[in-house]
Amino acid sequence: MLCAMCGNDQARVYTRRTESGETKLYLCPDCYRRFMSGKASDTKNVRRACPSCGTTLDEFRKTGYLGCADCYSAFREELIPTIRVLQGRLYHTGKDPVRALGDEQAELEEELADAQKTGDKFLEQRIRYRLSVIHRLLSGGDE
């Protein structure tokens, strides 16, 4: 197996203990040294805190936990090497709640047009209610 970080050299399996449990790292010795010393990412800003919850990069490195969803934006660049090491990949390809809601919204809009044509007020009302829920979720809960 090749190193998960550089992808060039043969990987060894290292076990890293954090408060969230044990993690296996598949790295070559050079990348492992860089990763453990924090040089695999930008370490100049370790004291920088997440603007939403106040978690610092140092805290994350110590505990293995992030404080809130915004930490992923605040520390994005620094997190990328860690995520690549842990997961081997960087891009989500699975279930997507936004896409699913978007599809449902499109279908409901068609159904709404049909209900308006047939004059089914009860159905129209139900569809409008569901569309308002979807709209609220897609716009992030802001009315």
Next chain:
Amino acid sequence: MNISYESVAVSSRIRLARNFRDYPFPDRLIKSPHAREQASEMVRTINAELNAVEEFELYDVGTLTEARATYLVERNLISRDLIRHSAISAALISPDESISVMINEEDHIREQYFMRGYDLNKAYERITGIDDVISESLPFAFDREFGYLTACPTNLGTGMRASVMMFLPAVSRRGLMKRIATELHRLGLTVRGTSGEGSGAEGDLFQISNEVTLGLTETEILSAVEKAVELIVQFELRERARMRAEGGIQLRDKTMRAYGILSNCCLLGMKEFIELTADLKLGILFGYLGTDRAEEEVLAEVDEHIVAMRPANIDRLNGAALSEEEQNAYRAEQTNRVMRRMEIVV
């Protein structure tokens, strides 16, 4: 010898980890001065959404007695991490105990579906439906690149852990688990003991699950776990055949002794109980211990009995807390009864 597929792949479990965009993750939330109000709001909204669709019982972890909480942990319906957050945590559990939704564990939501038998696709279909309902309560923390955002990046992406509990007496007693573990790591999968991360194997039971959660679709993850499970089933069946051929009278003696002790003992500690029931199951699978009932049914009854005989479960059945020795006596008496009920023919 009639050894079925499900005598190896015993049960299936899918867990999804989710967080809400507008609240700090539980470890941070618990430190907030508004933690209780925010947690109550979260619990109230999810409870209303889920109970509008099907019946769930709500457990406020902060008000549970230690005995009740341990009872639920022993039944794998809640976790120790959920109890650690008891000031803000809750659980919604379906009446048949197949679905459990933990609120404010390591992540805001840990949804799991558990079923006896091997059917990961059915388990996923069920839990993704529950996930869709919860997604309508509050906006999830979701990122186009990273997927579902989790407190620990080891769960990022799909947030999904698909696991199959496997009864592997032949592979493990013949010292071949290390080979399986190495192979699984290569495939982005892992093997753990019965109670999940960091736990040892009890009664030759091992949990096979995915380690990687990002960059694969849910279907790809399920298919990777299934492929591994199927190979391990074949491996275990081959090793069982070898074990039986080589085991001779000593192996038969071991399983018969297990049956003898479980049928007649007066005190039975948990560790010994687990070891003996594993031998008993092996005796049934190898045909040393006969029964008129279907093999799967008998094995399922033994496994259910194991859960029911854990300490907090015994106290609940008994209606009052017992000392360790009293529990051992209770476990022995109940097990004697179960053995009689099974009408095993030697």
